Amino acid sequence: MDEGPPEPGTKLPAELVENAGYLLSRLGLRARRRFGEAIAGLGLRPPHFGLLAVLADRDALAQSELAEALGIDPGRLVGLLDELEQSGLVVRAPDAEDRRRHAVKLTRAGRDRVRVARRRAAAVEAGLLAGLAPAERDELRRLLLRLAVQRESGADGQ
Amino acid sequence: MDEGPPEPGTKLPAELVENAGYLLSRLGLRARRRFGEAIAGLGLRPPHFGLLAVLADRDALAQSELAEALGIDPGRLVGLLDELEQSGLVVRAPDAEDRRRHAVKLTRAGRDRVRVARRRAAAVEAGLLAGLAPAERDELRRLLLRLAVQRESGADGQ
């Protein structure tokens, strides 16, 4: 098993350790890296999983809707869908009413792949949050979700 | 002011919304992007700030110690320090006892720059956490810190 990149020491200055932004940034990278390793064997990278998860919920979506739902750049979506389509996990079908639109759907294989990926995601999640008590995990999820959906007064449109 | 990249819609499937790893990953990117915009005018990028913050705490550190403290790859550190040194914020002095080692220190200008950057970091932090009550912000910081220092049983060495 690979050792992974270096881990910050315990000697970080209080300034960083008290900075939620810094911690979010570091933990976000850790989460993505671990999840990426967990699903690499499935031929998926983290951004793919988000797409599959959204598609698993709904029957079909236009690419623009998919991009909007996940906050992904539409230009980036193209390549990600190309890869999923080449793996046979997704199909793009032209919309009869508006031929600019492509309805994106999971294939049967796509549905199966999501199921496996879900289990790996759950395992990674358990590892990430192993140091917290169950109630703390829920509290953390609740707080993160509040931040994630927040339409903000900040510097950019997020 | 720039609008920034797309924001995920509120229609994310529960699967993602309940996944702390996914939320951490997204929020970590948001935090880094905003902070990066906030300090770009200072000629700094996010990784620079961590270095300056650590150096502000101690008098001098070898590059290997700096890399270890922040969990940064030593090879990556070189370029970051090059940039800081060219900006006159940092100096590398050969260690008399072991000439392989370089003692890295903040310059006076470096100290001043950290002070300004700190204020911007605080402003970004306030914006990021604007949706939470003060007690919730503390709770979030506490939980994130617990995760960050966690030596884990997970898949990699982190």
Added chain:
DNA sequence: TATTGTTATACTCTATAACTATA
């Protein structure tokens, strides 16, 4: 003229490995 999707390009962060110089 606006919108959907596509293509091309570039930038940042990160990781890996080979190399130099000291020890």
Added chain:
DNA sequence: TATAGTTATAGAGTATAACAATA
């Protein structure tokens, strides 16, 4: 031979802008 730092290279994620087809 091992360690500190350097260099070169590569890969992933993301953003921007110009473009084609369709509306």
